[in-house]
Structures are given as structure tokens and as C-alpha cells.
Amino acid sequence: MKWCRFQSAQKVAYGIIDGDTVTEVTGSPFESHTKTSTTVPLSRVTLLVPVIPPTFYAAGVNYREHVTEMAHRRGATPEFPPHADVGYRANNALCAHEEKIVIPKDATELVQYEGELVAVIGKKVKRISEAEALDCVFGYTIGNDVSERTWQRGDRTFWRGKNTDTFKPMGPWIATGLDPDTLTVMIRLNGKEMYTYAVKDALFGLRTFISRMSQYLTLYPGDVLWLGTDGPTENMKDGDVVEVEIPGIGVLRNPVVRET
């Protein structure tokens, strides 16, 4: 099943997508909800970020090729994280499918995509085992962890390097009933395939992250966990279009503009 959040006329609602049609739902996918009799063609709605998370978790560096390539470019030795220590991103930076990624005037050329799987939590849980960890996942969506590399390296935190407004595209919707171990992530820039990787090649998988996090942190419905990206990443410039595709979920597409 595919769940979206959408705007149609002045109304914002959750909806269930069936083929080319969105059926409006009252309530939220994480609580009690009811299908209404209102349907709208998918092509006529504006898709919004599918969930505004109470807490926005991100695995950060979590794939071997990405760590190796990024270290190589800096002339450094790759350092692999010893544990699944989760990080954070910020809601101000969220950006919907088809919405513009806006590069600030004073950013360098090194503004890069990072296409990745996003797990959306559906249940309040604490201290779950790795074996049970996926039971708390409601579904999956797609994220693009856009990063300005000079700020990412130079600032004390990731505040503007990762969390400048529009730097966190997420969407287009949440797909349920998937096995994350079978998923692949494809990144395209202006239609050209840049990199494809298997979700299961993560240094630490979703089960490991969720179980470890939940030993200390309560996870809540709507929380999201971005799993990290693999491979080298390239610069995006004004006029580019970046797409992240995960077959079984869909395509997250965003045009890129630079402020003048």
C-alpha cells in the first residue's frame, strides 16, 4: 500500500494511492483513520513530505564505498564507524517530491546528493531485539541527504552543511509491505545513472540501528531513520534535476536552483 500526504485546493490530508488515484483519509496512517469517499487524480494533487517526524534520525556514514570514496577525495584514510551511532537531521530542511532544492548564494560548488532508504516508524517502542526490530516499521520512503561539503567539514556541526532549508528532500510517499533487504537505490542526475547500490550492503543494517537505538531512546510513530548512502557523490548545479529511485517505492525527483 502507498500512503501520501497531499495538498488539494487549500486542504492538507493523508491519502492512499491506488494506481492513478488518491483516496483521502481522515486521521493519520499511524493512528486511527478512515478512508473517505473523496478521490482525486494523483496528477492533480501536490505531494507533500509524507510525514513530519517528531525526531529525524540519520545513520550518516553507513556504506563502505561511500566512506572510502569520500576519504580518498580528501586525501585521507577511510575510517569506518565502529558502532551504529545514529545522528540527526532537522525538519526545517525537509523538501517534498518535485520541490526545488535551493543552493544558497554563498555555498561552494560542492553541493552533492546522497540517495538513501528511509524507514518510517509506526509504533511506540523501547528495547526491541534485532529480531523484532522491523515490526515497528510502518513503511519506507526515499531521502536525498543533500550536503554542502565545505560546510560539512568546516563547521562544528552539520547545521548548514546538511540542514540548510530544502536540503532534505523526502518522498514521494510511504510504501508498506516491503522487505528492505531486497531493495536497491539508484541515483540519477539529469537522467544519467550515477550509482546503484543494494540497501543490504550497509555497514549496520536497519535491525541493528533500530534495536540499538531503542535500548536508550523511545521510538515514536512518525519518526524517520535515514539509512545512509553508498558510492561517490557528485556536485549538483543550477538547472540540474536529481532523482533517487527505489523500485518498489518510487522516484523522488527534485530540480536544483542556485540563488542569485
Add this chain to the structure above:
Amino acid sequence: MKWCRFQSAQKVAYGIIDGDTVTEVTGSPFESHTKTSTTVPLSRVTLLVPVIPPTFYAAGVNYREHVTEMAHRRGATPEFPPHADVGYRANNALCAHEEKIVIPKDATELVQYEGELVAVIGKKVKRISEAEALDCVFGYTIGNDVSERTWQRGDRTFWRGKNTDTFKPMGPWIATGLDPDTLTVMIRLNGKEMYTYAVKDALFGLRTFISRMSQYLTLYPGDVLWLGTDGPTENMKDGDVVEVEIPGIGVLRNPVVRET
């Protein structure tokens, strides 16, 4: 004026505190709201965290004595941050006034308080000057940035060192109409005064943080910015009571328990 969020019977609402009485308000302090005719004695309500922030910002290291003392204890040279690079904390860790701070079984003895001022944003703003920065602040509350120092130093991020459930006491309410430059922060452990400092001695003040952040990030109503703590910080153990007082706002008090 003092705004609280409270639970009375099964109901959660915002309220305005006048002396010993809470007047229930419909809506939120950040949007349209109306005073109702319902009043409850302050002593009869359970105070909740006064706001659940869309984004939870924290200045981190932002006072000279604190940086110096913490470096000294590690046998390191103090390093002062060159810029106001804001960091993040997480909503799962929020803990109300009088609620227990729960130290996990496997934490070391180095679980410490950090009493600090919290600015609550009241308006959606982007790119405001330092001169205008305080115009977007709705009011002020108190935070205790509880930290497990071995996790803080050993883990790749602050996920459990700073964001273990209950590690972010915030409250007891939001006070409006204050000049942050005149405020002092007092920290007491079991009634003993541990440290007192002036908010204005920050390495980077609120105006600097807010203006700099807003060059890249849209700030939203309800966002909070914790300004950092000063001075040495000491361990808290099972049975302790920690209080952070900011005259003009109030006292944030939390008992401490260790899981067995």
C-alpha cells in the same frame, strides 16, 4: 506572562499562569488562542514540557568556564568554538518539571547536569539581523542538558550521551517579556548551590545564534534554542534532586533515579 502546558484529568492544554491559578487556553501560544473560563489551581495540574519543538536546537559549548573546566578534567587544552555553529537535541529525551531523570543501568557514574536558558521561537523567520533577532523570540524557559560523559566522548554522535530518554528536562513554563541579558542561571544539587552564571557571558549570544542560523534555516514557532551552560558540572546519582533556577522564569526541578 507565564505560559504552561498541562494535564488535568485526561485533558492536555496550554494555560496562562496568574499567581497560583492556571487559566486554560484553547489553541496554542504561537497561533490564535482564546482564554477559556476554566481555571485550575496550579498545585492541582501536572505540568508538561511547555512546548514540543518542531526542531530542537542547542548551542552546545558556549561558555568559557565550562569549556575550560571540561578540557582540564580530560587533561586537554580548552578549544573555543570559532563560530556560532548550532547543534541539535531530540524530542524523545524531553522530560517535564518534577519528572524523573532516569539513568540507564549501563551508564557510568559520569551523568551530569547542565543548567541553561532556553529561547522559544514565536514567529516564522528567515534572514533576520542581529538587531532584530530577539523579535522572533516568544519567551524563555529553562533546560537541563543532562549528559553521560563517557558516551558523549566515545560515541560518534551525541545520540545516547545527550538524548537518552528523560535526559532533556525543560520547563516549568515559558515566561515572556524578559531581557535575556539580565538573566542569571543557578544550579542546585540536593539544595546546595553548585554554580551561578550570567547568561550574557556566553561566547556567542542569542542574537548572534539566531541571526546566523536564520541565514540558512527557517525558524518556526515552537522551535527551541538551548544556549549552553557555564561552569564545572558534577555527577548526579540515584536519589538526587537537581534544580535549575532562572529568577524571572522559575525553577526546573527533577529527581534522579538509576535503573536497577
